[in-house]
Structure formats: C-alpha cells, structure tokens
Amino acid sequence: MHTPLIGISTYLENHVRWGVWQHRAAVLPAGYPRLVQRSGGCAVMLPPDVPERAEAVVSRLDGLVVSGGPDVEPVRYGAAPEPECGPPDRERDDWELALIGAALERGLPLLGICRGMQLLNVALGGTLVQHLEGHRGGPGVFAQHDVRPVAGTRLARALPEPVSVPTYHHQSLGSLGGGLVPGAYAEDGTVEAVELPGSEQHPFVLAVQWHPEEGEDTRVMRALVEAASGAPEPATAPPEPEVTRA
Numbered sequence: 001m002h003t004p005l006i007g008i009s010t011y012l013e014n015h016v017r018w019g020v021w022q023h024r025a026a027v028l029p030a031g032y033p034r035l036v037q038r039s040g041g042c043a044v045m046l047p048p049d050v051p052e053r054a055e056a057v058v059s060r061l062d063g064l065v066v067s068g069g070p071d072v073e074p075v076r077y078g079a080a081p082e083p084e085c086g087p088p089d090r091e092r093d094d095w096e097l098a099l100i101g102a103a104l105e106r107g108l109p110l111l112g113i114c115r116g117m118q119l120l121n122v123a124l125g126g127t128l129v130q131h132l133e134g135h136r137g138g139p140g141v142f143a144q145h146d147v148r149p150v151a152g153t154r155l156a157r158a159l160p161e162p163v164s165v166p167t168y169h170h171q172s173l174g175s176l177g178g179g180l181v182p183g184a185y186a187e188d189g190t191v192e193a194v195e196l197p198g199s200e201q202h203p204f205v206l207a208v209q210w211h212p213e214e215g216e217d218t219r220v221m222r223a224l225v226e227a228a229s230g231a232p233e234p235a236t237a238p239p240e241p242e243v244t245r246a
Contacts (some may be wrong), residue, residue: 004062004228006041008032009096009116011069012048022195031213032067039221041228048091051098058102063109063204063228064236065221066096067115067147068211071171077127084131084170097123104202109227111220112207114169117194117238124177132187135209136168142214143167147184147192156205158223159240165210172209184208203227 008028016025026047033043046057058064073088074081078098096116100123103110112120118128137143146165149156173191176182183193183206196205204227212220 002156002227002229004041005044005060006036006062006063006065006225006228007044007046007057008036008065009067009092009099010045010047012091017022028067029213031211035213035218035221036065036225037220039225041221041225044164046099048095051094054095054098055105058099058106058108061108063111063224064099064103065224066100066110066112066119066207068114068116068168071130072115072118072128074128074130077174079124079127079130079224082130086235093119096225104205107201107203107233109224110206111224113213114209114211117207117209118171118173120178120205121173121180121194124180126177126180127136129172129174131170131240132190133170133173135172135186135190136170141168142211145186145209147186149193150182153181154182154195154198154204154223155208155220158219159184159217163217165212166214167210169209208246 009128010026010028012026015022016027028045031117036043069092070089071086073090073093074085076093096119125191134199135143145167146162148162149159171200176194179196180194181197182191183195186192192209194207196202204224208220
C-alpha cells in the first residue's frame, strides 16, 4: 500500500501570534496532522479557498478530513439562529461544503470530525440542534463521555466496543441527511457518529462527533487512511435499525 495523501480543512484566523509576528493565518491544532501521520498517512492542510477550487483540490487527494471548528450558520439548514448559536464563519462554511460535495461526487474517502460531522449532515439535507448540554467541559476544556457503536456499521468495525472519547461540542444532529445512518450514540441518546453505507459510489464516508485527535486511539483515523490507500474493507452485515434521537 502507498502512503495516502490526506487533506485536512483548517481555520483561517485574523489574529495569530508567534514570535514577534501577529498575522492572519491558516491554523489547525497539531493533533489532526499528527493523528493522520500516526495512522500511516501523509497530512496536508487545506485552508479556506474559493469553492470553485474544491474539485481541483479533491482530485489530488487520497482522503479528506473535515475538521472541528465554529458553529455552522443555521441558514445553511433553513433555520434562524438561536441565542446560544455562535457567530458564523461563512468563508469556511462555503469552502468545506464545497470540499464535501466534491469528495462525495468523486467517491473520495471522507472523515468528518465534530463540526465536520455536522457539515456532512447539512450537505446531505439534514438539520442541527443548535444547543445541548453535557458534551463539553469549561472554555477550552475537553470532556470525556462514553459512546456506544451500532452493531454492523463501519464504525463498529473500527471500534467494536463502547469507548470513552474526548468531546467538546454544544450542537448535534437533528434530522439526518439523506442516506446517513447512525454509527454510535452517547448515553443520553445523542447521535455520535454517522456514515453512508458502503457502496461503489461512496466506499468510505464516516463522521464522528467527538475529537479523536485529542486522544491516543488511532482506530477511526486508521480506517480512513486504509480506505484512502486502497485497502479492501472486510464485509459486514447491514446495520441494525435504531430510532434516531436528536
């Protein structure tokens, strides 16, 4: 297997300081590229760009990670912002939705993380719950909670047992986007992973609500890297039907 090239979407922040400099900068927590590297891939950062370039970018990649970040603007799923919803980042919304669309069109292996899971859901016509409690610590502090994989899913092949995961989010999925099935739940019923069942058109599309880049478990990212390298997936039974709860 070759070493696959994995693109990771990034922030574009106005005031970033290092040394004597303060500039607008494309930034990404180092946990993301390190997790790709530890999982056998080569990481490349994808700062926000004009959406028209997404297809050209995706055509050069073996896999795509849509990373965590700010709240998705509610207008993207036909809702008005609620008081708890954070300020929009329209440039990043435009870019990452274009990346997701291009990846789905090409059948590129795709992993969404936190915001990336929410954007995947929105891209496929789903909605978001704009605020919930109990899934983050204080400002800048990750919480831990258990997630339960759904038997028969791609996620359950990577994580066959319940696991404790690093989490920091206050939004979650409402109605699921077209074709998506739940891959894991939190103890309170929150959907913690979604995926498109494997097909020729979409061989690997998976998203998780937690932050694997903040932990030591490489299994979710390794599943993406293996798919991006062309390694065949083992056959699995279809996921068991479950009731989706917002």
